[in-house]
Every structure is written in structure tokens, then in C-alpha cells.
Amino acid sequence: MRNLILTTAALALSAGMAMAETVRMGTEGAYPPYNFINDAGEVDGFERELGDELCKRAELTCEWVTNEWDSIIPNLVSSNYDTIIAGMSITDERDEVIDFTQSYTQPDPSAYLSMSADADTKGGVVAAQTGTIQASFIASSGATLVEFATPDETIAAVRNGEADAVLADKAYLKPIADENDDLMLMDQEELIGGGVGMGLRESDGELKAKFDAAIGSMKEDGTLNALLTKWEIGPGF
Amino acid sequence: MFSYCADPDTLSGLSWLSCYLTTGKHMMLYYSLGTVLLLLAITAPAALAFGFMGAMSARTRAPFSWFGKAYIALVRGIPDIAFFLFFVIALDQLFEWMRHKALCPDWDQPIRQGNDFVVCDAAKLPLSNASQWVHEVYGFSLAVLTFAIVFGAFAANVLYGAMRAVPRGQMETAEAYGMSQRQSFWRVLVPQMWVYALPGLSNLWMVLIKATPLLFLLGVEDIVYWSRELGGSKTARFTAYPHADWRMWYFFGLLVFYLLFTKFSEVVLERIMARLTHGQATSGGEAQRKATI
Numbered sequence: 001m002r003n004l005i006l007t008t009a010a011l012a013l014s015a016g017m018a019m020a021e022t023v024r025m026g027t028e029g030a031y032p033p034y035n036f037i038n039d040a041g042e043v044d045g046f047e048r049e050l051g052d053e054l055c056k057r058a059e060l061t062c063e064w065v066t067n068e069w070d071s072i073i074p075n076l077v078s079s080n081y082d083t084i085i086a087g088m089s090i091t092d093e094r095d096e097v098i099d100f101t102q103s104y105t106q107p108d109p110s111a112y113l114s115m116s117a118d119a120d121t122k123g124g125v126v127a128a129q130t131g132t133i134q135a136s137f138i139a140s141s142g143a144t145l146v147e148f149a150t151p152d153e154t155i156a157a158v159r160n161g162e163a164d165a166v167l168a169d170k171a172y173l174k175p176i177a178d179e180n181d182d183l184m185l186m187d188q189e190e191l192i193g194g195g196v197g198m199g200l201r202e203s204d205g206e207l208k209a210k211f212d213a214a215i216g217s218m219k220e221d222g223t224l225n226a227l228l229t230k231w232e233i234g235p236g237f
Numbered sequence: 238m239f240s241y242c243a244d245p246d247t248l249s250g251l252s253w254l255s256c257y258l259t260t261g262k263h264m265m266l267y268y269s270l271g272t273v274l275l276l277l278a279i280t281a282p283a284a285l286a287f288g289f290m291g292a293m294s295a296r297t298r299a300p301f302s303w304f305g306k307a308y309i310a311l312v313r314g315i316p317d318i319a320f321f322l323f324f325v326i327a328l329d330q331l332f333e334w335m336r337h338k339a340l341c342p343d344w345d346q347p348i349r350q351g352n353d354f355v356v357c358d359a360a361k362l363p364l365s366n367a368s369q370w371v372h373e374v375y376g377f378s379l380a381v382l383t384f385a386i387v388f389g390a391f392a393a394n395v396l397y398g399a400m401r402a403v404p405r406g407q408m409e410t411a412e413a414y415g416m417s418q419r420q421s422f423w424r425v426l427v428p429q430m431w432v433y434a435l436p437g438l439s440n441l442w443m444v445l446i447k448a449t450p451l452l453f454l455l456g457v458e459d460i461v462y463w464s465r466e467l468g469g470s471k472t473a474r475f476t477a478y479p480h481a482d483w484r485m486w487y488f489f490g491l492l493v494f495y496l497l498f499t500k501f502s503e504v505v506l507e508r509i510m511a512r513l514t515h516g517q518a519t520s521g522g523e524a525q526r527k528a529t530i
Contacts, residue, residue: 022366030466032475037466039476040261063369067456075456078326078354079361080372152469156482175474203353 022061023207025051026081029066030150033171033231034087034196037066046231047085050104053223057214070130070149073097076199082207084199087169089133091193099202101211103195104224108234110134110193112186113173114158114165121188127154127163133193134167158183171233245477257478266463270494272377273449273459280384280445285438287389292396305393312390318454324383325455329362336360373457380455388445395437400426402433404518432513432521439506443499464491 027035029043038044043064055062065081076084076098090100110133112121122142128135130147138145146163148154155176157163165186166173177185198215200208218224225236241248242256257263294305312320337348337360344357358364363371403426411421452459468484514521 024372030469032472036475037262039478041265042261044475061366065369065372066458071456078330079356080456150465150469152482155470156484159482175472176470179472179474179479201353201355203350203355 022063023055023083024063024065024081025055026065026067026072026076026084026086027051028069028072028086030069030152031087031172032175033233034169035085046227046233047087049231050218050224050227051085053218053227054211054214057217058210060210068149069132073199076201079201082200082204083211087172087196088199089193090195090197091133093136094199097202098199099204099208100197100199101208102215103197104215104218105196105228105233106235106237107191107193107195108170109189109191110137110167111170111173111189112165112167113155113177113183114186115182115184117184117186119164119186121165121167121186124164125162127157127166128168129154132168134169134190137190137192138167155183171231174232253478260478262463262467265458266460266467269458269460269463272457273452276377276381276384276449276452277446279381280388281442283381283385284388284392284441284445287385288392288394288396291389291393292400295393295397296400305397309390309393309397312387313394317387317448317451320387321383321451321454324386325379328379328382330354333360333362336362376455376457380452380457383455384445384448384451388441388448391441391444392438395441396430396434398437399430399434403429429517432510432517432519435506435510435513439502439510442502442506446499446502447495460491460494464488 027043027047029035029037031045033046035043035045035047043066048064051062051064067075067081069086072084072086072088073094075081084098088094090103094100112119112126114121120143124143125146126138126141126143127146127148128138129151130149135145135147146157148157151168151172154163154166154168158166159182167190170185170189173185177183198211200211215224219237228234228236239256239259241252242259245253245256248256291305291308295302295309296305333354333356334348337344337356340359341357346355348355363375407425407429408421411425416424450459450461453461464487465484468482468487470482471479473479510521511525514525516522516526
């Protein structure tokens with residue numbers, strides 16, 4: 001009898017815990033200003049603030065998880081976390097595998113960063129992070145593509161002469177160009193990508209609807225624009 | 238960490254370095270060092286146990302010996318990395334599938350929906366509302382299990398060889414004294430085989446130490462992950478400690494760490510070897526005997 005009461009109590013407890021839905025937010029943590037790991041060792045950046053606000057509005061408890069960019073989609077699909085919020089542009093290829101919410105940034109042109117203003121971006125060697133829209137753009141542009149696992153390594157490749165330039169989101173390259181005298185943004189820009197959205201499993205329609213609504217409400221009351229300005233990510237809505 | 242670290246821009250030299258090396262992010266690096274040591278501490282005995290069972294099975298008669306021999310042949314023949322990548326995903330899905338079958342009998346949707354592997358909420362491992370440390374412990378345990386399976390196969394082969402290296406005369410003597418097979422195995426064979434197994438096992442231990450960076454591949458944030466993350470160049474907008482590309486120095490630190498660790502292991506293993514050799518009918522044992530005369 002006592003066992004029975006204990007079991008019922010345990011069941012009731014676990015049911016209560018299940019009520020407060022926990023959503024695990026997967027991010028890369030290496031792509032400032034979108035997401036990075038700050039000095040305290042925590043996930044920080046535009047998407048951290050955005051994600052926390054979205055979870056508050058959707059009344060979800062959120063936990064942050066970092067994952068390598070390479071395997072960020074496979075690990076979402078196999079349920080290691082529930083969302084990707086990692087500066088991921090919405091593309092048709094990705095949309096076949098996962099679902100996206102509406103975009104929370106405007107399409108931001110990608111820029112070239114290099115050591116000289118006249119670097120050859122048409123026929124030279126251009127670095128990009130593996131599995132990004134920039135990498136697939138260069139693969140079809142005629143330039144030679146070298147890929148790296150992390151964004152930081154693409155910058156290092158330009159510095160040590162392995163690549164003539166690196167193609168990445170302008171918001172990522174700008175602070176680097178501003179603070180390093182030897183690196184500069186080139187005038188040439190490429191308009192690729194359709195804005196950044198949150199990625200979710202295709203079977204998670206309910207969660208997607210919640211985040212869609214939360215992003216919509218942040219667009220309406222201007223809080224999203226304020227965040228975009230604060231972290232200097234492209235134009236607002 | 239220290240009180241003078243409040244404004245790092247004004248610091249320089251050693252005081253800057255002392256603040257830099259004690260940021261929360263660096264603490265993660267030191268913490269991951271503990272992860273690696275813990276992995277070794279758990280994996281080594283687990284792999285030895287797997288190896289012992291594999292070797293015991295390989296020694297038995299035909300149908301049972303197939304298990305041991307197949308295990309050794311399979312794992313030894315497949316590249317570690319391929320095995321690691323496969324096993325961690327496969328084990329995770331296997332566990333979830335078994336729990337799903339047990340816990341959610343009235344689930345009517347398919348488990349594989351296109352690309353998604355979907356099980357009911359109660360079957361998820363760990364539960365999606367579990368806190369972060371549970372997820373980390375689970376990932377770590379999967380890694381330990383995979384390491385133990387892989388290194389267990391190598392250990393099995395070493396132990397199998399060592400069991401056969403014990404002089405036949407020893408076993409014959411045991412039989413002559415009327416010991417049963419089980420008794421002679423546990424009382425004569427096993428105590429004597431270690432001296433033959435140790436060179437192979439110590440080799441394996443070294444390889445295991447050097448294989449720990451594979452954790453990084455399995456998504457466990459180990460010392461390689463944090464070295465790369467901390468070493469990458471940092472811009473002043475996002476950190477109080479901006480610096481250029483310092484990855485080389487961090488990786489150099491890793492090099493030194495592993496070298497010291499393997500050197501320390503060598504010293505310890507040599508002592509164990511000296512102790513095990515004592516009184517054995519091997520060339521090492523003979524040399525020890527002559528030295529004491």
C-alpha cells in the first residue's frame with residue numbers, strides 16, 4: 001500500500017514536471033555577433049537575447065546547448081535538442097530536411113574580407129565555413145573553395161595566405177575588419193540567402209507555431225529591431 | 238576571479254595573464270581536463286573487463302568461442318573513428334527504441350518520419366526536460382561505453398594471447414594435483430598470465446590516452462574543443478580579453494600535457510612490470526633472480 005502511494009506521488013510529480021515544457025536551443029557558439037561564448041563561458045550574443053525573449057513570450061523554459069556547425073542539423077533531427085538558433089539562413093536545401101520559422105533578420109549581403117583591396121574573388125582561392133550558403137555560392141562561382149569547420153579558421157586562412165579572401169555574413173566580418181589593420185572588407189558584396197530563421201524538426205509543428213507567433217509579436221512591437229540595431233546585424237524590419 | 242580583474246583593459250603582463258587564465262571560459266578548459274581523466278579512469282577497467290570476457294569466450298569450445306572471436310575480429314578490423322561515429326548514434330537510437338517499445342505501446346505513428354527519428358516523450362533519453370548536466374552525463378556515458386567496446390576488443394586479443402603464453406607445464410601440474418578446469422583457470426592461469434599481458438596492455442593504455450581527443454568527435458566538449466575555442470582570435474567587441482590567433486600555443490599546451498601524462502604512465506607501468514616479473518619463468522624474471530644472488 002505504501003508503495004502504491006509512493007508510486008502515485010512520483011507519477012504526479014513527474015507529470016507536473018512535464019507540464020513546464022523545456023525546449024533545448026541548439027547553437028554554435030562561435031559566430032559573433034549572432035552567437036558566441038563569452039568570458040564567463042556562457043552562450044551570449046544576438047541570438048541568446050532573442051531566444052530568451054522568444055521563450056519568455058511563448059512561455060517555454062529554454063536551455064542552451066552548443067554543437068559543432070557540421071553536425072548541427074543531424075543532431076536536431078535525432079532529437080539531441082529541439083531548435084537550431086545559430087545564424088542559419090533559410091534555404092530550399094535545408095528546408096527539405098528541417099522546418100524554419102519566419103525569418104528574424106533581413107537578408108544580409110555576404111561580404112569578402114581580405115588582406116588587400118584587390119584580392120581576386122573571381123578566380124582566386126576563397127575560404128568559407130563548411131555547410132554554409134557562402135560555401136555553396138563559391139563552389140558555383142568559379143573561384144576555388146577551401147572549407148573550414150569553424151568561422152574563426154576561415155579568418156586564420158586569409159591571414160596565413162592560404163586563401164585570398166573569406167566570404168561570410170557581413171555582420172560577422174565587420175567587427176573583425178574594424179579591429180584589425182591588416183584586414184579589410186572589400187567593396188564587392190554578394191546577395192545570397194533569404195534571412196535567418198530558427199530551425200525545427202519537421203514533425204514539431206506545434207513548437208514552430210509558438211516560435212512563429214513570438215517572432216511575429218517581436219517584429220510588431222519593435223523589440224526585434226532594437227536587438228538588430230544593438231548587435232549591428234543588417235537592416236531592421 | 239581576482240579582485241583586480243574588474244577592468245582588464247588597464248592590466249598588463251603577468252596580472253593580465255592571471256586574469257585571462259582564470260576567466261569562466263578557461264575554467265571550462267580545466268574542467269574538461271577532469272572529464273578526460275575521468276573518462277580514462279572509468280574506461281580502462283571497463284575495457285579490461287570487456288577484454289577479459291572476450292578472451293574467456295574466445296578460449297571456449299566452438300559455438301561459444303565464435304562470440305569472442307567475432308567481437309575481436311569486428312572491432313579490430315574497423316577504423317576507430319568510423320566505429321565511434323556509428324556506435325554513438327546507433328546506441329542512442331537503440332536505447333530510445335527499446336524504451337519506446339516498453340513505455341509507449343499505444344503509439345500509432347511511425348518512428349522514422351522522413352529524416353526524423355521520433356519516439357514518444359517518455360522514451361526520450363535523457364528526457365527532454367532533464368537538466369543540462371543529465372544530458373552531458375548521458376553523452377559522456379555513451380562515449381565511455383563506446384571506448385570500452387573498442388578498447389575491450391584489443392584487450393581481449395592481448396589477454397587471449399597471454400593466456401596461451403602461460404607454460405603448458407603449469408597447467409599440467411595443476412591437473413596432476415586434481416584441480417578442476419575452473420580451479421586451474423582461476424588459480425594458476427589467471428595469476429600468471431598478467432606478466433605476458435602487461436606489455437600489450439600498457440601499449441593499449443598509451444593508445445587509449447592518446448585516443449581521448451576522439452571525445453571531441455562525439456560532441457563531448459573536451460580539452461581539444463576548448464583549446465580551439467579559446468585559442469581562436471578574439472575581437473574586443475565580444476570579450477574583455479581580445480587577442481590574435483593563439484591556437485598554436487593552446488595546442489602546444491595540449492602536447493605538453495599528453496607527453497607528461499604518458500611519461501608518468503610509463504614510469505608507473507614499469508614498476509608494475511618489475512613486480513609482476515618477480516619469480517616468473519621469463520627472461521625478465523630470470524634476470525631479477527640473478528641480480529639478487
